[in-house]
Amino acid sequence: xxxxxxxxxxxxxxxxxxxxxxxxxxxxxxxxxxxxxxxxxxxxxxxxxxxxxxxxxxxxxxxxxxxxxxxxxxxxxxxxxxxxxxxxxxxxxxxxxxxxxxxxxxxxxxxxxxxxxxxxxxxxxxxxxxxxxxxxxxxxxxxxxxxxxxxxxxxxxxxxxxxxxxxxxxxxxxxxxxxxxxxxxxxxxxxxxxxxxxxxxxxxxxxxxxxxxxxxxxxxxxxxxxxxxxxxxxxxxxxxxxxxxxxxxxxxxxxxxxxxxxxxxxxxxxxxxxxxxx
Numbered sequence: 001x002x003x004x005x006x007x008x009x010x011x012x013x014x015x016x017x018x019x020x021x022x023x024x025x026x027x028x029x030x031x032x033x034x035x036x037x038x039x040x041x042x043x044x045x046x047x048x049x050x051x052x053x054x055x056x057x058x059x060x061x062x063x064x065x066x067x068x069x070x071x072x073x074x075x076x077x078x079x080x081x082x083x084x085x086x087x088x089x090x091x092x093x094x095x096x097x098x099x100x101x102x103x104x105x106x107x108x109x110x111x112x113x114x115x116x117x118x119x120x121x122x123x124x125x126x127x128x129x130x131x132x133x134x135x136x137x138x139x140x141x142x143x144x145x146x147x148x149x150x151x152x153x154x155x156x157x158x159x160x161x162x163x164x165x166x167x168x169x170x171x172x173x174x175x176x177x178x179x180x181x182x183x184x185x186x187x188x189x190x191x192x193x194x195x196x197x198x199x200x201x202x203x204x205x206x207x208x209x210x211x212x213x214x215x216x217x218x219x220x221x222x223x224x225x226x227x228x229x230x231x232x233x234x235x236x237x238x239x240x241x242x243x244x245x246x247x248x249x250x251x252x253x254x255x256x257x258x259x260x261x262x263x264x265x266x267x268x269x270x271x272x273x274x275x276x277x278x
Contacts, residue, residue, distance in 0.1 A: 117260035183235030
């Protein structure tokens with residue numbers, strides 16, 4: 001009971017509410033670059049980009065997803081250098097939402113690593129998750145071809161593994177094997193169920209189109225992103241609150257981050273000494 005009370009207090013606290021809003025804003029800014037990455041990678045790996053539309057419209061308004069995917073497909077990027085540049089810039093922008101989560105994780109785990117080293121980790125985590133999504137799409141295509149009746153279970157399993165992988169990778173500590181399961185299960189059920197229920201209520205029982213007119217899709221987009229952000233953050237808090245911290249935490253890539261910290265302190269000390277001499 002105390003853990004549940006602590007969970008609710010953290011989620012409804014000023015810092016928790018502020019992070020949900022900031023995470024929603026980060027997801028909103030990362031939406032277009034992330035779509036650009038997936039569309040271009042789908043084309044590179046000879047996958048049908050319509051899969052992105054079919055999956056994305058389950059959680060976000062089709063009025064924004066479909067035109068943007070079609071726009072990216074109409075822009076042919078010729079040459080290896082422009083392709084790499086576009087993907088690199090898009091990955092940098094899309095990873096900002098991961099970076100926001102890493103900063104919160106660093107605060108909970110009392111990490112004092114330089115922010116630029118955490119930013120680099122956000123890029124690595126984004127690459128890992130991007131690769132997982134592409135591999136998952138391949139797996140779903142094969143599953144749909146051979147065992148189509150198992151598709152709903154396959155989608156839920158992929159979402160569950162994705163959330164567990166995400167919650168584990170944003171931690172700077174070496175966690176037990178069970179870490180991330182509680183939050184991942186909650187996020188999977190909530191995203192699958194609440195997402196569908198949210199769109200059903202918005203489409204059937206609200207009058208956003210009458211109030212906002214052509215901006216109705218934008219309002220639904222913002223609400224969708226906020227609901228998804230809140231679910232993912234609540235799942236993260238579930239892992240933090242219900243984690244067994246009886247053992248002293250061991251750090252992941254401690255040597256690398258310690259090296260980054262020493263470099264940061266060395267450069268900072270050099271600049272301070274040079275400035276003080278002047």
